[in-house]
Amino acid sequence: MFAQLLTPPYIPFTFSFLIMIGIGVIEVVGLGLGHLDLDADASADAGDSVLGWLGLGGELPILIWLTSLLGCFTVSGIAVQQSMTALFGAPLHPGLAAGAALLIGTVLNTFAANGLARVMPGFESTVVSTNDLLRRRGTVLEGTARRGSPARAKVLDHHGQAHFVMLEPHEDEDSIAAGETVLLVRREGTLFFALPERAAFLNPI
Incomplete structure (x- = not known):
């Protein structure tokens, strides 16, 4: 399985997995990048509702949200390629698989991020606008x-x-x-x- 992840059809998901691990290392060594200022001066309610749907409207730290998204993207991509191989005998082109995984992973991440936000009621952000x-x-x-x-x-x-x-x-x-x-x-x-x-x-x- 590990060797399969190094083949071209799986490269986008291997990279996303490595980035996810890298973010985890950054958090562990305490570089403090979790306190990124996300203030974009957005005043429209539509923008707020989109961020809330994506799981960014609450108090979930940005790097936890990003790690969750990368994880959902990686799992979705591997699942897509495995399914295509089982059904048609070959995986999709990496670009097509990445596009499909991004759509599926984004939807999955809305549930994952909002779930994480609910189980972190004690988190107090020091991020300021x-x-x-x-x-x-x-x-x-x-x-x-x-x-x-x-x-x-x-x-x-x-x-x-x-x-x-x-x-x-x-x-x-x-x-x-x-x-x-x-x-x-x-x-x-x-x-x-x-x-x-x-x-x-x-x-x-």
Whole structure:
């Protein structure tokens, strides 16, 4: 059976299995990639419902969901090739088998992921949305932030985790030097805009 998995018809599923094992190793050694920020600024209910159907709408960590998907894809692909061999005497072309396995595996993974989410009620995610950094204080690390010339800053979220962002002053005439504390008030894409804490109208958060 192992030798069969190294033949061309089974190569896509062998690769998916190896990737699944690799993700498991990454989690075991604690590289922390399970805390990927999935914020895509999606505001449409349709998008939320699709993510929920796929099993991504709850608190299931992204790498557990991905591992589950890879497992379902691998099992589905092997089952498809075994079935085709039993029925017609030969497996499908790898591309056709991978397409069929992706469809079947995605459907299976909706049940698997939602089932995993239900048996993990104690999981508390420390993933934060980019927008969660607004109204947080940060410190400019290097350079001087001016309008059109952003500087790098460090911001702590409510979990105490550090995030590194690029920011410019909210007001055109302001400049913020390295070491100064600021309040993040808005963002455009990945760029944040901040008020220097020396501004008299800043209120504590």
